[in-house]
Amino acid sequence: MASPKKKLQGLVAATITPMTEHGEINFSVIGQYVDYLVEEQGVKNIFVNGTTGEGLSLSVSERRQVAEAWVAKGRNKLDQVVIHVGALSLKDSQELAQHAAEIGADGIAVIAPFFLKPWNKDALINFLKEVAAAAPTLPFYYYHIPALTGVKIRAEELLDGIQDKIPTFQGLKFSDTDLLDFGQCVDQNRQQQFAFLFGVDEQLLSALVMGATGAVGSTYNYMGKKTNQMLEAFERKDFSSALNHQFCIQRFINFVLKLGFGVSQTKAIMTLVSGIPVGPPRPPLQKASREFIDDAKAKLKSLDFLSSTDLKDGNLEPCS
Numbered sequence: 001m002a003s004p005k006k007k008l009q010g011l012v013a014a015t016i017t018p019m020t021e022h023g024e025i026n027f028s029v030i031g032q033y034v035d036y037l038v039e040e041q042g043v044k045n046i047f048v049n050g051t052t053g054e055g056l057s058l059s060v061s062e063r064r065q066v067a068e069a070w071v072a073k074g075r076n077k078l079d080q081v082v083i084h085v086g087a088l089s090l091k092d093s094q095e096l097a098q099h100a101a102e103i104g105a106d107g108i109a110v111i112a113p114f115f116l117k118p119w120n121k122d123a124l125i126n127f128l129k130e131v132a133a134a135a136p137t138l139p140f141y142y143y144h145i146p147a148l149t150g151v152k153i154r155a156e157e158l159l160d161g162i163q164d165k166i167p168t169f170q171g172l173k174f175s176d177t178d179l180l181d182f183g184q185c186v187d188q189n190r191q192q193q194f195a196f197l198f199g200v201d202e203q204l205l206s207a208l209v210m211g212a213t214g215a216v217g218s219t220y221n222y223m224g225k226k227t228n229q230m231l232e233a234f235e236r237k238d239f240s241s242a243l244n245h246q247f248c249i250q251r252f253i254n255f256v257l258k259l260g261f262g263v264s265q266t267k268a269i270m271t272l273v274s275g276i277p278v279g280p281p282r283p284p285l286q287k288a289s290r291e292f293i294d295d296a297k298a299k300l301k302s303l304d305f306l307s308s309t310d311l312k313d314g315n316l317e318p319c320s
């Protein structure tokens with residue numbers, strides 16, 4: 001049984017996997033990255049090798065090394081390190097789950113296999129159960145991201161009775177905009193101590209209202225501080241201030257979504273905001289364009305997410 005350890009709460013940054021210009025993993029900046037999250041963004045949990053970390057574009061051996069590096073560098077600094085161990089091969093996934101336990105990670109998460117897909121709840125649960133069993137001491141999180149996996153089994157349905165099948169089940173990372181499904185996950189599992197982690201950063205406030213206990217996302221790498229202000233306002237029931245913070249975050253995300261926003265662009269933005277060179281993505285992804293970077297930079301400055309010595313006051317639209 002997983003130790004009913006401290007619940008995963010608050011913001012969880014979906015870490016980028018830093019790479020060199022030649023496409024190799026750049027382990028040398030991971031220590032600096034941990035410090036940046038903790039000290040500059042106030043983010044003390046990470047989610048490694050997920051979508052943002054290009055986990056599915058790494059070899060199993062690379063995934064092991066990346067997980068080891070984050071656990072090692074995060075020791076005594078981070079609260080929790082969750083490793084995403086989903087893969088198309090059950091064997092790979094089990095190997096990564098066992099490895100996560102061996103290195104002292106705090107939890108594992110798994111997406112639905114997305115090439116040969118599970119077509120119903122039982123098939124999916126069966127796969128997840130086999131992975132979870134490879135790390136019987138680690139909290140297990142299901143990572144629901146139907147737009148990317150194409151597996152559209154509703155989370156509410158999946159959660160029904162899940163602990164009977166997966167005793168280590170501890171929560172859900174919900175990366176979808178269906179707040180009916182998300183709300184019903186919360187409502188139908190109130191007696192459990194599950195973590196309900198929302199994964200659509202631009203809609204987090206709505207999910208908080210619906211009962212989210214935390215959030216996992218790519219933007220918490222560089223807008224964690226701002227999002228923490230929103231969480232604090234929500235906690236003290238200052239909803240108008242929470243909404244102002246959410247709108248501010250939305251203005252940025254809406255702007256980049258219109259330009260075309262994904263992992264490549266996230267890498268470019270992180271390098272820009274943090275000063276940590278996280279490098280380009282790995283094929284099939286391609287580097288963000290120079291034009292995107294220039295536009296994103298101007299927007300970040302105008303919203304005061306990036307220090308702006310060269311902006312005229314008239315161009316500032318900081319949000320309170």
Ligand SMILES: CC(=O)N[C@H](C=O)[C@@H](O)[C@H](O)[C@H](O)CO
Pocket residue numbers: 014051052175199200201202216217218219253
């Ligand atoms: C598909 C994807 O990568 N989703 C991320 C996490 O689940 C989010 O953090 C988004 O990047 C973010 O909400 C911006 O749309």
Ligand SMILES: CC(=O)C(=O)O
Pocket residue numbers: 014015047049050051052053199216217218
């Ligand atoms: C955003 C997120 O949770 C991921 O990168 O997996």
